Amino acid sequence: MKALLRSVAAMAVICMAATPAYAQNLNTGATGTHGQVRLTAGFEPDPHSVTVAAGGAIEATRANESCNAGYISQRASYSMRYTAGDFPLYIYAQSDADTTLAVRAPNGTWVCDDDSGGNLNPLVSFASPASGRYQIWVGRFGTQSETAAAVLSVSEVGGAETPVGEGAPDFTLDPAYGTVELAAGFAPDPHTLQIAAGGAFDASQLGGMCVGWVAQAPDYRVNWTAGSGQLPLIFSVASDADTTLVINAADGSWICDDDGGNEGMNPSVSIQNAPSGQYDIWVGTYSQGDLEDSTLHVSEVSSR
Numbered sequence: 001m002k003a004l005l006r007s008v009a010a011m012a013v014i015c016m017a018a019t020p021a022y023a024q025n026l027n028t029g030a031t032g033t034h035g036q037v038r039l040t041a042g043f044e045p046d047p048h049s050v051t052v053a054a055g056g057a058i059e060a061t062r063a064n065e066s067c068n069a070g071y072i073s074q075r076a077s078y079s080m081r082y083t084a085g086d087f088p089l090y091i092y093a094q095s096d097a098d099t100t101l102a103v104r105a106p107n108g109t110w111v112c113d114d115d116s117g118g119n120l121n122p123l124v125s126f127a128s129p130a131s132g133r134y135q136i137w138v139g140r141f142g143t144q145s146e147t148a149a150a151v152l153s154v155s156e157v158g159g160a161e162t163p164v165g166e167g168a169p170d171f172t173l174d175p176a177y178g179t180v181e182l183a184a185g186f187a188p189d190p191h192t193l194q195i196a197a198g199g200a201f202d203a204s205q206l207g208g209m210c211v212g213w214v215a216q217a218p219d220y221r222v223n224w225t226a227g228s229g230q231l232p233l234i235f236s237v238a239s240d241a242d243t244t245l246v247i248n249a250a251d252g253s254w255i256c257d258d259d260g261g262n263e264g265m266n267p268s269v270s271i272q273n274a275p276s277g278q279y280d281i282w283v284g285t286y287s288q289g290d291l292e293d294s295t296l297h298v299s300e301v302s303s304r
């Protein structure tokens with residue numbers, strides 16, 4: 001059942017380069033300042049949590065120039081030896097301060113985040129985590145050499161303060177416009193559906209790039225079966241209004257867009273190598289107000 005639970009994960013900045021030479025001020029070999037743990041897939045209790053002091057004197061860009069994680073310490077906050085299974089892996093922090101995360105994965109790549117957990121909390125996720133050592137830094141954004149208390153958590157079922165329930169989009173609800181089964185190579189392409197865009201719930205609470213106003217229940221659900229080809233799975237909207245897209249993907253991450261489409265102020269989300277599973281889709285309006293006519297397009301070849 002745990003593999004079926006999905007939650008927030010969106011939008012972490014994935015820094016795919018291995019540790020550069022100029023990251024010499026970061027000690028990637030030392031045990032975490034606040035301890036270490038060995039976890040195996042299916043671990044209990046979930047989440048595993050520990051209190052840490054977030055922040056430091058070193059800019060996270062010394063780990064990787066794309067690592068937007070504020071200021072971190074020389075030594076990792078926490079070390080984890082993880083034995084992977086069939087579950088995704090979520091690492092997140094909660095604090096009253098604006099905290100960040102910089103995670104060095106077993107293969108030496110860096111995964112960094114600022115606010116994807118919502119409420120200025122960071123979250124990073126691994127859809128197919130590797131076994132090995134994870135070095136985790138909890139930083140602070142914009143504040144150098146000052147620390148703040150934070151709770152660092154590791155989970156296989158989701159991130160902190162999951163925006164599910166009253167006042168937030170909820171992927172556990174039945175979609176308003178139904179469900180479709182699509183497999184790679186489907187025809188006709190695009191698959192389209194008329195949707196009244198908008199709603200009473202602010203998508204920005206999901207964090208990351210999510211904006212606009214959406215319904216609480218998904219507008220549409222796509223149960224996707226991936227193929228062996230390299231075609232992306234593309235969700236886009238055609239409308240005369242300024243619309244937005246919010247998608248809860250099969251790996252539990254939230255993916256959002258405002259004006260990334262090819263025409264006007266249409267949104268578009270393209271997912272490379274989209275895994276099989278459930279995709280819940282909300283079509284929103286950028287401004288709060290009346291519902292707007294729109295057409296949702298699902299395609300492997302084109303975007304609106």
